[in-house]
Amino acid sequence: MRQTRTIELGTGLFVLLGFAALFFLVTQITNREFGLGDGGYLLLASFEQVGGLKPGAPVSMSGVTIGHVEGIKYDFSEYKARVTMRIDSDYNRIPDDSDAGIFTAGLLGGQYIGIGPGGSETFLAEGDQMQFTQSAIVLENLISKFLFSKAGEKQGDAPAEVSTP
Amino acid sequence: MLASLSRELLHNLRTALQALGAYTFFFMRLLKEVPRALLRFSLIVEQVHNAGALSLVIIMLSGLFVGMVLGLQGFDLLERFGSEESLGSAAALGLLKELGPVVTALLFAGRAGTALASELGLMRATDQLAAMEMMAVDPVRRVVMPRFLGGVLSMPLLAAIFSMIGIFGAQLVGVQLMGVDTGQFWSQMRSAVEFGDVLEGVVKSCVFGVACSLIAVYEGYHSVPTAEGVGRATTRTVVISSVVVLLLDYMLTAAML
């Protein structure tokens, strides 16, 4: 009987550890929040362009993560992307004239939302919309803009060479 | 010469097809027994202990080292692109989707698979299976099924443990040794890894669990009842399992990408 008890103990330990690992992988590694991290308050922000921003991406101020992106939807009333962020309740003194921008961590890194504090005395609260936003930089747009300006310069220098129909 | 060669090839092909057919029949027979086997849960618990709990140490150690290597290699690679903050997501994705399920399955085949095959082979060689038959007890139901199910249940758990330990190993090297920021490590990981990635790993390890357990019990159960036959059964278990796992891995990856 003692033998079966040690077997049961070892098996129980193994199964517990296995499910703990699964739970850890699902809740701590992915950007899904399962109930546990539901504290904090929601902020809204509209962007012309969100680029590769995904739900679960960090929201940071001066590099400190203060919350996560909860949802991204397209808003037909504004014709913009509407991003919902969940901010930890510890960080409840964000001025209401702060601006939000979408940045990239490293060259290949994921995108995140950076919040730059404003100077207002009133603070953002649950459900508030952020006024000033800066869209994600899309590399293709940047390149085409650059090429256009180059082409423009050339056109100015030697207009005869470019044939216009 | 050429004729004999092609004849041999044809013969080998026939044997391989025959083996595949035999495997399929055996698998069907096992599937048919699943509901009844679940009723005797204590027998399965015992086999989860043998296949899972006893493999825990080797799985955890391997997971740690694989994770640490990932930390080093990943850092070296990502540093060239100036995005070493992505180490967390690179390591987590690599572990969850590939290394966790595959390396666990290979280790499982070596540790638990051989144990299963040699145990069943020995029971065959010492007439224990025949004795059960004579006591009107179906050895497939009483002996093979719990071992098969024990392996199937253990594999996803082992793979999850492997991945978790591996991520900590990568964090250990990346953050402690290489100086990646802890917050970046975890937040990048969280933003890059999706629930589907975890699911992919779990699906893979479940499939590998069925494959490895099936191969082990099949080879053991059908081994030639001699010392040599049992040895050959264990060798075949490792070889066939490894090849099948890698083949299935490619097929599953292609299917789920």
Add this chain to the structure above:
Amino acid sequence: MRVRGLHYSVSQRPIFAGVDLDIERGSVTAVMGPSGTGKTTLLRLITGQLMADRGLVEVEGQDVAGLRRDGIYRMRRRMGMLFQNGALLTDLDVYENVAFPLREHTRLPERLLRHVVLAKLQAVGLRGACRLMPAELSGGMARRVAIARAIVTDPQLLIYDEPFVGLDPISLGIVLRLIRLLNDTLGLTSIVVSHDVHDLSAFADFSYLLSGGLVIAAGPPSALATDTREEVRQFMHGLPDGPVPFHYPAPDYLEQLRQLR
């Protein structure tokens, strides 16, 4: 139990070519024969582990070949079989080994089960060893445990496959006595397969001698011992040469030596 005109072959090689056997209820019947004549195969045919190519195997009026899988299992519940080395389940101790058939087939309450198991172990004299593992038993003890396991479901037919191989004289004496004792006190029918002539002839009621796929002699052991036919004499008295040649078929000795040069 009756066997009539039994034919069986393994990959074209005939093992049995028309074997007839009758085993009377309540008797101890010995089946003897040189190694490799298919004595164990015969047992497998009787117990339905193998199916005959031709001929009839009838156990208690039932044709074994006509039974389906569950029918064979039902038949086997009334049989006990002892394998050459006992074939105890190595991961269970002695007590659990003996309890195994009961646990698998019945839902006896633990107290009743304990009574039955201890009674059977007492019958083979190993009640004190009930917590030992099979690996800790000597060959004779393992075989006695296997006997206890075989009789735990109170079968009507007990089959012994080479029960004396590798036993020391004391253990051998014990097993011999047990076979006879159990047969008489429990009213069993026993079939003992062996090539151990002397031990068997002392206590069997009836003997069959198999050779070359046929029954070459049948009768009480004393009759077999005095049989004058060459094949029977060779086996019963252990003569090294006779109809079963000492030499494996080979080309002429001198001839082969010359060739090698």
